[in-house]
Amino acid sequence: MRKVLHGFGIFACIAVVLALCLFLVLHDGQGCCGRVQKKQMNESQSVGRSCNLFEGSWVYDDTYPLYDTFSSCPFVEKEFDCQKNGRPDSRYLKFRWKPDACALPRFDGTDMLRRLKGKKILFVGDSLSLNQWQSLTCMLHSAVPKTNYTLTRKGDLSTFSLSEYEVSVMISRNAFLVDLMKTKTGGSTVLKLDSIENGNAWKGYDMFIFNTWHWWLHKGSKQPWDYIVSGGKVLKDMDRLAAFREGLTTWSKWVDSNVDAKTTQVFFQGISPSHYNGKEWNETDSATCSGQTRPISGSTYPGGSPPAKTVVNQVLAKMSSPVTLLDITLLSQLRKDGHPSLYGFGGKMGNDCSHWCLSGVPDTWNELLYATLVTTDQRS
Secondary structure (H helix, E strand, O other), X not given: OHHHHHHHHHHHHHHHHXXXXXXXXXXXXXXXXXXHHHHHHHHHOOOOOOOOOOOEEEEEOOOOOOOOHHHHOOOOOHHHOOOOOOOOOOHHHHEEEEEOOOOOOOOOHHHHHHHOOOOEEEEEEOXXXXXXXXXXXXHHHHHOOOOOOEEEEEOOEEEXXXXXXXXXXXXXXXXXXXXXXXXXXXXXXXXXXXXXXXHHHHXXXXXXXXXXOOOOOOOHHHOOOOEEEEOOEEEOOOOHHHHHHHHHHHHHHHHHHHOOOOOXXXXXXXXXXXXXXXXXXXXXXXXXXXXXXXXXXXXXXXXXOOHHHHHHHHHHHOOOOOOEEEOOHHHHHOOOOOOOEOXXXXXXXXXXXXXXXXXXXXXXXXXXXXXXXXXXXXXX
């Protein structure tokens, strides 16, 4: 009999606890059971150390894009505005990047502006940096469309400012980061892999997003230099990947020597891929981004990773300063549908499979930038 009563007592206690949980859930939506569920949900959505934001796949999301260039980004560069340039399809605008192990926080432009209040952000790089900078300016403006902004360009420096938030987002066009200079005699253009005097103009900023790669492979009429200075030697040409490594190493030493990690955040925009060879995604050699309307499904790019990505990883690993890599390569490789193709700067006369439509893939690069800022603030 005592055992029966004892068992009944335990059962009664459990029933009371469950009833109490149910009462609290019904009254405040959380209760003891609700709090457990909420904790589990937060862990699954964490963007902390255990989650690689850059491993995942693209999923269709009808709430995208994050902004409409027709109505909320009047200053978008013509070369990126594929819809205004007549691109007939729009499905490419409806994809969201989904990391495998966690949820990417929804971009909140107003929150980002609050986090960046009083700061000066500088993008330094080539036209892919311009692509990301232009995307971010559109994303921020669309979040606060009634706020006054200024957009100016002086030489190679463009500045987008929101005075109400005391935020300035600038881009310095610099394709190689290291110095590309005219000689005093002869007028030749020289790419100096061991010189970075233009870095003097980068001081005094609160955040950097650097990028380079797009121009390192150009040859013939598109090659912007006559000679390369490498290891103290003047060369007509050299292995381009080796040149890239040397130039990036010079940049890394500049960051280590000139950037105070206590006051300044440094990001490196990873290698942005092009889609000129369909063989890379199991189509014919002659296939390009033209006419592509869907991402590659899954989380693997058939063509593999570009060698330049390995160089970036190796150089960053040797730095003493903390640099956050926005590892955009894979997620961008999967978006063969995201380029301007015939609807870019050259129109029907060109086929741009290097840059990206806006709205589009660079918005995701900035979502990842935002997610990194949120994560950093949570840890500090």
